[in-house]
Amino acid sequence: MKYKKIISALFISFIIILFSGIAIAEDTITTSDVHLSLVTNISLKSGQGKNIDSVYTVAQGSSFCQTYNIKNSTDYSGSIEVAIYEKITSSSGKTISDWTTLTSAVTRGSATTVTGKTVNMDVTYGKSVTFSYRLMFKLNGEWNQYSSSSNTVKLYSPQFTATYTTDANPVGLSDFPAYFGGKITLSSGVKAGGVKIYDSAYGLIAELGDIKEGESKKFQKDLAVPAGVINSYLIVEYIDLLNGEIVRTELPDVKITGKIIDPPIETRMSFNVTCPKTYIETAQNIDLTFEFKNDTQYDIITAFIYQLDDTGKATSEPILDMGSVLKGSSTTLTKNIKIEPDKIYSYAIYAYVEDSSTPFKATYDFSLSSIPPCLEIQRSIEGAKLPFYTDAIITYTAKNISSYEVTNITITDGILGQIYKADSIKSGEQVTFTAKGKFTNDFTSQPTMSLIIKDNKNTSHTFFTTKQIFQVERKAQPSMMMQIENINAKNKENSSFDVVILNDGNTNFIDLELIDTRNGALLGNISLLNIGDKQIISLASQNYKNDSEIKLMVKCKTDTYQETEFTFDPVHISNPLIKIIIISAALLVVIGSAVFLTIKKRKRIYSIK
Incomplete structure (x- = not known):
């Protein structure tokens, strides 16, 4: 019995010790048993700040701090001592606050919030401030790191970098829209809303919408800019988010920077528009013929025709490419265009020469009336054909076939330009006038008349007459003509003149060489001379001190590669100073004779008395 009691006491003691050990074991944990969670948040104390595209952003001068919410999910009945190690640095490299320890304790299933150091956003901090932190817990008297991370707060001060250019540098034309464009990048500032690009002188260029930090967007606009100097810069407008x-x-x-100029008008370029109809009652598609003649001293390497709007600005694309036109030559192209009656259509040709970015310009205004012509024109020449490159007279007879007097009459005819101007032609009256020109190709005559009909409305009327083609005489065999023009021999050792070479025959020539027959020197080359073409070779620094005549020849090939050459009659070259001396001497002789006769006559009178 005694032993039973002892055994029972021992058993009970064992059970107590066993359960006590289990309880002690349950309250003993290791670092792997610790389960914590951390949520950070930026707390704005003053100023402006908010999340923009998941980035907390503040305005300059704002005050803020970071809070740390720590939750304990450890299966442990006691509390756990926790701490936040916090360091605050700036993008400029400055340490705002070195490692600081923020302690607290948290029991199972509960949470605690720790508040970090306050930051006042300063310009010296740069673009951003970074909170670096570590979550620590204490176990068995030792601190252990649970996690670490960082959060960045950015300064909201959008900064832009950009490029900007214009095709008006160095020079643009006022007839064409000038290109203004470039690229803009938000280099810092998280995000800018509703970005718009302005030119300081010419206003809005583009609306680009939102731009994120590091994002680039292109912009461009074609602007009608008047003649003058371009000197402007970019302005960026955006919404502060x-x-x-x-x-x-x-x-x-x-x-x-750049410069806008008005394209120079070149009067030695002839530009004309004709059509097969004299009037139309309703809008129609009509084949318009564009004729261009180059009487400048330059070869035109390319030429384009544009339609002009009511302000004189050219269309975005040319309506015709006339190609290259050598000096003295002409070209003609036809295009089908929809034409409305009584509407003025303005066309311009822009011709580029070598080593120049600025084209020459010639214009032509075209219109078809909705009423029949009130003048009738007849044209005639002497002979069956126009002489080749010789002054030719075309006779015009205009008759007023309307019931009204017409006034303010102006008549033009293609490359001849204005051929007649008068104040009035009465009903039934007929006038005759002439125009003179030199022709190397067949001439298409289609006079344009602008006048006012003296009806009850004083109707302005512009119209065409029918076309009439005058053919030019040409030789029935290969032939070439040469003329020497613009001779300057004030200093015969340094004479200058223009050599005009024309193809008045029936075949094309290639590989032309202009030769000085005095010494066989090569003076110039022409690659191609088509039938009816005129080419000019300008010569300077020619020594004619011991010569009184210009003697030249041309060696060339036909377009079938047959070699041939042409010699021409010599042209007399004289020093105008000698002419002046001779004329002056002759005048002195005449004056002296007159004086002598007068004196002799007076003596005779005195002797009679």
Whole structure:
């Protein structure tokens, strides 16, 4: 019995010790048993700040800190001592706050919030501030790191970089829209809303919408700019996403320079538009013929025809490419265009020469009336054909076939330009006039008349007459003509003149060489001379001190590669000073004779008395 009691006591003691050990074991944990969670948050104390595209952003001068919410999910009945190690640095490299320990304790299933150091956003911090932190817990008297991370708060101060250019550098034409464009990048500032690009002189260029940090967007606009100097820069407008206000930022270093000029009008270029109809009652598609003649001293390497709007600006694309036109030559192209009656259509040709970015310009206004012509024109020449490159007279007879007097009459005819101007032609009256020109190709005559009909409305009337083609005489065999023009021999050792070479025959020539027959020197080359073409070779520094005549020849090939040459009659070259001396001497002789006769006559009178 005694032993039973002892055994029972021992058993009970064992059970107590066993359960006590289990309880002690349950309250003993290791680092792997610790389960914590951490949520950080930026707390704004003053100023402006919010999340923009998941990035917390603050305005300059704002005060803020980071809070740390720590939750304990450890299966442990006691509390756990926790701490936040916090360090605050700036993008400029400055340490705002070195490692600081923020301690607290948290029991199972509960949470605690720790508040970090306050930051006042300063310009010296740069673009951003970074909170680096570590979550620590204490176990068995030792601190252990549970996790670490960092959060960045960015300064909201959008900064832009940009490029800007224009095709008006160095020179643009006022007839054409000038290109203004470039690329803009948000280099810092998280995001800018509703970005718009302005030119400081010419206003809005583009609306680009939102731009994120590091994102680039291109912009461009074609602007009609009057003649003058371009000197402007970019202005950026955007919405401040913190306060919703509109901000304008000038970028004076992002500038463009250039110059807009009016294209020079070249009177030695003839530009004409004709059509097969004299009037139309309704809109129609009509084949318009565009004729261009180059009487400049330059070879035109390319020429384009544009239609002009009511302000004189050219269309975005040319309507015709006339190609190259050598000096003295002409070209003709036809295009089908829809024409409305009584509407003025303005066309311009822009011709480019070598080593120049600025084209020459010639214009022509075309219109078809909705009423029949009130003048009838007859044209005639002497002989069956026009003489080749010789002054030719065309006779015009205009008759007023309407019931009204017409006034303010102006008549033009293609490359001849204005051929007649008068104040009035009465009903039934007929006038005759002439025009003179030199022709190397068949001439298409289609006079354009502009006048006012003296009806009850004083109707303005512009119209065409029918076409009439005058053929030019040409030789029935290969032939070439040469003329020497613009001779300057004031200093015969340094004479200059233009050599005009014309193809008045029936075949084309290639590989032309202009030769001085005095010494066989090569003076110039022409690659091609088509039938009816005129080419000019301008010569300077020619020594004619011991010569009184210009004697030249041309060696060439026909387009079938048959070699041939042409010699021409010599042209007398004289020093105008000698002419002046001779004329002056002759005048002195005449004056002296007159004086002598007068004196002799007076003596005779005195002797009679």
